[in-house]
Amino acid sequence: MNNSKNLRLATLDDCTEILNIYAPFITDTVITFEYDVPTVEEFKDRMRNIQAKYPWLVYEVDGKIAGYAYASPFHVRAAYDWSVNFSIYIKPEYHGRHIGRTLYKALIEILKLQGYCNAYSLITMPNDKSEGIHKNFGFTTMGLCKDVGYKFGQWHDVKWYELQMQPHPEKPETPKLIEEIVDTYEFKKIMTGQ
Template identity: 45%
Template sequence: MTEELVIRMATILDAPKLLEIYAPYVRETAITFEYTVPTVQEFESRIAKILTRYPYLVAEKEGEILGYAYVSSFKERAAYDWAVETTIYINQNQRGSGVGKRLYLKLEEIVKRQNIINMNACIAYPNPGSIAFHEHLGYKTVAHFTKCGYKLDRWYDMIWMEKILEEHPEKPKEFIPINKLFIE
């Protein structure tokens, strides 16, 4: 019997495996504009920081982590509490397998419970795979910035794609941090 895909909240103990997934994107692509692969300790710190307010999910099957996704502050000021930036990285041999879609749909389910309305994805351009993935999930391109990132000996544009999860009410419900959502 084949084990099902499990999506669960990440812990700092996942940092080494998540970093294994992330490192090739740093070294070989412009999908992230980070130049240097972070240390495990830095990755642990990043996970811990995200988990103070937002979901940080991993997808695993038969004990192997296949990918991860999380949301973070769109901007730090309180007026932006209802908007987040999305991030997703999938083990390169799992791309196109549906793992990314499952992670994003679970993220949406959780952030709706946090009263988040706008999900925003910042994507290096060109990146037809990521753009198609986001479009398939209902994201629309809302901004295009010209040659704002330089990596791997070339300039990259940046686009922002956005998905609105529900109508914007006259007065939004209070944002609920992830630790309050699951603890209380």
């Protein structure tokens, strides 16, 4: 499998296909704490808002999206501008094919290029696969929220993971928007896996 040819930025035209991947995680698991599957229009608005600033990547197999990953704001206050949350969803039939690894590797490098320093991920317990990929990328546990979410008639713990993607500059510049870097040599190199 040639990873570089399978990886690209998501477009709004991908919305339905991406939502079809996400929906079973809502309806059948506690991996996400959403209760209701959003409409295509609601999900398209989410994508549009995230993509205005952050990368949203998809990985294709035989022309179909097998998984996706994106960054989103860690918090709304200005002092958090150099920190992001990570989300990743892979179709179950594609687990174990290093798709998550390819997505996260590119996501981290793109975010570093934009100027972000810290990444965070919340994982509903237990979730060995998600914990495994985060640990493989150097994420470390920063805390556990006990019984923080209620879904499917049970209370669930969430573990927080953190990663310092790059050193913290003494006087950081405002992170670049994703559109400011997509035409750069560095971005293209990340996307082609060179």
